[in-house]
Amino acid sequence: xxxxxxxxxxxxxxxxxxxxxxxxxxxDKGGQVELNQVLLIADGxxxxxxxxxxxxGKVEATVVGHGRGQKIRIVKFRRRKNYRRQAxxxxxxxxxxxxxxxxxxxxxxxxxxxxxxxxxxAAPKKAAKSEPAPQQDSAPAAVKFLxxxxxxADDLKKISGVGPVLEKKLNGLGIYHYRQIAAFTPEQIAVVxxxxxxxxxxxxxxxIEQATALAAGAEQE
Numbered sequence: 313x314x315x316x317x318x319x320x321x322x323x324x325x326x327x328x329x330x331x332x333x334x335x336x337x338x339x340d341k342g343g344q345v346e347l348n349q350v351l352l353i354a355d356g357x358x359x360x361x362x363x364x365x366x367x368x369g370k371v372e373a374t375v376v377g378h379g380r381g382q383k384i385r386i387v388k389f390r391r392r393k394n395y396r397r398q399a400x401x402x403x404x405x406x407x408x409x410x411x412x413x414x415x416x417x418x419x420x421x422x423x424x425x426x427x428x429x430x431x432x433x434a435a436p437k438k439a440a441k442s443e444p445a446p447q448q449d450s451a452p453a454a455v456k457f458l459x460x461x462x463x464x465a466d467d468l469k470k471i472s473g474v475g476p477v478l479e480k481k482l483n484g485l486g487i488y489h490y491r492q493i494a495a496f497t498p499e500q501i502a503v504v505x506x507x508x509x510x511x512x513x514x515x516x517x518x519x520i521e522q523a524t525a526l527a528a529g530a531e532q533e
Contacts, residue, residue, distance in 0.1 A: 313356075315413040317371045318349040326410045331376060336404040339375045345408065347371040353415045360415050368416030373408040380404050461488035468493075470526055473517035481508050490530060493523035 314327035320335025339345050350369030353360045360366055380402040388397040465488035468479045485507060487493065496504070496514070505511040514520070 313413055314354055315350055315369070315371050316352040317347050318351065319347050323351065326371065328410050328412055330410045331407060332410070333379075333381075333405040333407050335406070336378060337375065337406040337408075339406070341375055341377050343375045344411075345373050345375060347373065350413075350415065353413055366415050369414070371413050372411040374411055376407040376409050378404065378406050457486040457492050458488060459486065466490050466526070466530065471517070471519055471522045473513060473519070478508065478510075490523040490527035493519050494527050496520055 314325060316323060316325050318324075319337075322335065324332055324334060326332050337345060348365075348370050350366045350371060351362045351364060353366060353369060360369075362369065381404075382402070384401045384403075386399040386401065388399075389395065465483070468474050468482055468487070468490075469476065471490075471493070474482070482488075485504065487504075496519075501514050505514065
């Protein structure tokens with residue numbers, strides 16, 4: 313049988329016959345003391361719990377003696393201030409021998425609720441297979457003039473401002489002949505400008521006029 317009780321702002325666990333040290337009590341050596349702040353008493357499987365204290369619960373003890381605990385040293389120090397102070401403290405205590413534990417009230421602890429079986433984790437949903445997106449032509453449909461050159465492709469590099477790189481990009485758009493560039497509409501010019509990232513260059517270098525002249529020369533040949 314044992315009890316959990318409070319005294320001096322601290323809690324202690326003790327059984328009859330135990331000797332414990334508590335905060336100093338104003339009781340002479342050999343005197344009897346009753347500690348009434350009992351929180352719990354256990355006798356085998358029979359446990360009584362207070363709310364927060366057990367009504368009528370008490371722990372009886374005999375004062376064995378008084379004393380002082382081990383000295384605690386306190387040092388105060390400040391850097392570069394030539395300041396150093398030392399002090400010590402020994403906490404006073406009362407040694408008790410527990411004589412008996414008794415309880416006339418209290419309430420039994422609430423029975424713990426039966427643990428619910430854990431829920432089965434839901435099986436992860438299978439991700440829907442995503443169909444691969446259809447590959448799109450790099451060139452807009454509006455400027456895909458031809459799938460291939462009609463006959464022999466013209467040398468578009470003869471147009472001022474068109475080099476090998478631009479010629480290859482124009483071919484990728486389906487533009488292989490001077491007559492195609494000569495027949496550009498304003499809408500087609502805007503789309504080609506955006507596709508090739510050189511807005512305004514067609515008008516600036518006058519591709520249409522150059523292509524018209526080159527196409528006429530090619531027909532004469």
